[in-house]
Amino acid sequence: MRKILSAIVLFLAFVNVHAQIIAPVKWKSKIEKKSDTEYILQFDGVIEDDWHVYSQFTPDGGPLAMEVLFNNQKDNFEVVGKATESKTRTAFNDVFGVNETFFEHNVQIRQAVKTNPKSNGIFQVELSYQVCKEVCIQENKYFQLDTKTLRGKEVESFEELSLVPSLQSGLVAAAENDTIASKTADVPAGVTKTADKEKTDPWTIFLGTLLAGILVTFTPCVFPMIPMTVSFFIKQNANKAKGKFNAVFYGICIVVIYVLISLPFHLFESLNPDIFSEISTNVYLNLFFFVVFVIFAISFLGAFEITMPNSLANKADNASNLGGLLGVFFMALTLIIVSFSCTGPALGLILGSVLSTEGGAMLLTIAMLGFGLGLAMPFMLFALFPSLMGNLPKSGGWLNAVKVFFGFVELALAFKFLSNADLVLQLHFLEREVFLAIWIAIFAALTLYLFGKLVLPHDSPVTNLSVGRLSLGLLVLSFTIYLIPGLWGAPLKLISGFPPPMTYSESPLGFGAAPASAVTEPLPEGAKLAVHGIVAFEDYDTGVAYAKKVNKPILLDFTGHACVNCRKMEEFVWSDPKVLSVLKNNVVLISLYGDDKRELPENEQYVSKKGNKIKTIGAKWSDFQITRYESNARPLYVLIGTDEKKLNEPIAYTPDIDTYDAWLKEGISKFK
Template structure:
């Protein structure tokens, strides 16, 4: 059971990495995929190998006692918080709108607030020893958790919460996408047909053909954004990089953003479903369609993946055709290089 739980929880975010390595191995070969898989397997196996080679080291570990109950309770609170993160991922993919941003943050505030009270000794669980006093370490940890809890509270009113930007649902997936008390209508662009407001209120298309037609009508390059509703690094890029004052004007004014969700769970019409010649998988949903597009065209399956293209679908950045999770400076240079190539 523990092995199954480890596989489900630990490997859910590594699928794209391993998938890309396996695809590289099958299509190109070379030493790169071997080194990648070796590093991946070594990181998982090394702790078990070390304790198997030196079993005496296990005896040096602290003995169980009251401190271990505190550790287990602390990890239990964290596990409960992360469980809502995984539930939020499912809610995002299915677009149920049950765990919108405000609800998610309210739950986390309650969980970490209760954890702070527990660390301060105000709450006791059934197997805890009676506390006469708390240690300095426990007090310090309690203050950290309390600080984190207070930090979360402004998020209920639209604060970006950049320290944890990858965990809550995105701003546009909330009861008040513009924040409480913010109208924003006066400064927002009129939406073209088929577009929606995406992260940072950027005009975004979610269908390639619709976005391509609009890009041709305004003669702007296309920024393809292969993303996922449950993608942690995608949210980090949208909240920490796209929001930067040097990046946001470019995304708003100089490119046409097309965000293609590879986990979009909407069935394709029967006449558009097919079996992929590249992977052999059956393409049944919109997410499958964009995944197939990404693998066939760009030979990778990782998110986020950004591609700047001209109006014929050709990559504009010859040195680095695609880019993924990078810094603001690198993303800016990459955008500038591609836009300059489009204007030549």
């Protein structure tokens, strides 16, 4: 068992290393002291093969030239002349029609500075440059150099350096050329930084799937097995302690088997870090999940049963006769196989839901761990405390009612995948009103079922309603009534992210509201009226040009038509009056959809730096996001100035209104 767990840990460590985005230039920095007030700041870069960095002196009209910028120059030091460079190459660029100047393999920048009498002896320098191969990456590297130690180090941003000078010197002396990994001091508490790339809270996934695993035990395939299996282990051995150990080990094996199911996805992710993003927006996979969920739902409703092949179950059962811990492992495998008709739909729900997000393979492993633990917990609990089995309810018709309940829920969730496919293709077949009408019908039918007014195959006659069934029926009825105003434009924040957004409906501004064409204020060219009446652009260049015209900062919204967390942000956070006021009046919003499957014109298609053919609008913006900001998180929010440089650190999914509002205002305050 220890060997298996060790192999899992090593495997996960391997894929984690190989899923990183590689920076083409590695930098070191140092200081040379010329006199008590004169210093040379030196920056040495190693450039990966086939990449090149453009010089400060590459001419106008060509690629972006390198800039050496200073953050804390005022009243601290003076810059003496322009930075000098190591050897460069010059070549004619047919595209720009100029002789461009660039570095290959190595680059060195040296800048002379002179300190003032009140100087703190610390220099904060930013190198802004383009590094190119098939495509170009705009990089901004930040350095802090200290005259007391004559050392320099690369940092993540200058915000994290708001420490007193004495502490700064101590940090610089501690290590040379390390990247500060701690959170920045100026980033508001609770903000999710870009580097974290967390799309969904792992604890929410774990607790949700843990609950799903526990609920699945209350199905006809699993529930009767609990007392039988626990009694078998305890009575099999004269030594009760050993019997309890075997039963607990049996539960651990269930958990391990489910975790092992997720491991191949780590391999897929190591080969292609964007695979989960591609799965979440792939039309055919979403349609596949829709069909699978509908089939599972019909099975739960009693039309038929889905079972694994008998030969597979028989082989696992025969292997369980080996004895010892290996035999216990195959007993756990046998349970998983024979109970598939009940656990399969729940397992499909977990796989489909996590794969259709951008949470990554690790999130899937967490989900499978939670589900396996929830399923195994009753077996382990009753093995340790056998006397509790006397409190278990007897098997009966209520088990089938639980199964049918899951069937209705699974049928409702199936339409989320169909909606994803429709949104990505922008077909407008399953708009918000149609989606909600289907959900209302499904949950109304579930209400009738719980009240005993609707009878399905395998149901026992309902002579009276238990308190639990009545309470659940009232809860579902309340939820159904809650959905109805959504047909007329109610926001329905309780299910935010599941139905299509308000902008994807027959009445985008709400039932009875004036159509967008009736808005008296004309929209800027290339803009559209987005959620909550915010003016938004869906093309980067058009939006930037407008921002320069009106001299406002730009909010880049890297989003997706099928992105649940994007919709939650729009419906929970953007709708808040103070946030909405900022979005409408203080920034220019550019929403870039990374899952838009519409094809680019042939003359705009290109090959990415990874060698992938960029053929669709979504692929273009996804590649732009990864290339420019080294992140594929959705949503991702970036505040930039009209010079297209970041005003503060980008953030991902941030559902706290005050945190998001503080982040917006922090970036806007830095706009000049």
